[in-house]
Amino acid sequence: xxxxxxxxxxxxxxxxxxxxxxxxxxxxxxxxxxxxxxxxxxxxxxxxxxxxxxxxxxxxxxxxxxxxxxxxxxxxxxxxxxxxxxxxxxxxxxxxxxxxxxxxxxxxxxxxxxxxxxxxxxxxxxxxxxxxxxxxxxxxxxxxx
Numbered sequence: 775x776x777x778x779x780x781x782x783x784x785x786x787x788x789x790x791x792x793x794x795x796x797x798x799x800x801x802x803x804x805x806x807x808x809x810x811x812x813x814x815x816x817x818x819x820x821x822x823x824x825x826x827x828x829x830x831x832x833x834x835x836x837x838x839x840x841x842x843x844x845x846x847x848x849x850x851x852x853x854x855x856x857x858x859x860x861x862x863x864x865x866x867x868x869x870x871x872x873x874x875x876x877x878x879x880x881x882x883x884x885x886x887x888x889x890x891x892x893x894x895x896x897x898x899x900x901x902x903x904x905x906x907x908x909x910x911x912x913x914x915x916x917x918x919x
Contacts, residue, residue: 778805781839784852786829794825794838805842807890813903816881817848820898823874824852827896832856834893855893 782797784790798821799809807814816895820837828836834855862875878885882898890894 775846778808778842779839780842781837784825784836785887786833788826788829790829791822791825795822798838798840801840804812806916807848813848813900816852816900820850820878820881820900821852823877824850824896824898827860827874828852828854829864831861832858847899849899851895851897853890853893853895857889857893859894860887860896 780801782794784794795818799814800819802814802817803809807817817840821840822878823835825838828834832854836852839851839853841851843849846876860875862879878898880898883897883901885896887894887896
């Protein structure tokens with residue numbers, strides 16, 4: 775399996791989140807994922823959440839990595855120098871934060887974290903989207919009401 779990896783160093787400043795999104799969009803386009811594709815939007819949102827968590831909750835610099843698999847899947851990793859594990863929270867009603875890892879859990883096909891050096895890496899993976907023509911409208915797994 776061939777994998778292309780690109781990475782960006784991110785400073786411990788919330789303004790870096792916007793820079794990370796712009797950088798990610800350009801790398802996605804360079805890999806053949808158009809900006810208007812749902813996959814691109816999903817990946818940019820995941821990147822935004824993971825980078826935000828790293829810079830806001832750790833106050834440390836981080837490294838954003840994107841790995842593009844030959845089959846079309848994408849893995850996003852954000853590594854920082856804080857050894858504290860991520861703390862998923864559940865936001866209530868009007869809360870203005872606490873939804874980041876819930877979004878990652880809902881949008882990514884897989885996610886997790888692992889120790890890396892003196893810190894950790896939080897990662898998520900998004901599988902390639904099958905073209906609509908690949909799903910038969912008469913598929914036995916599809917239920918119509």
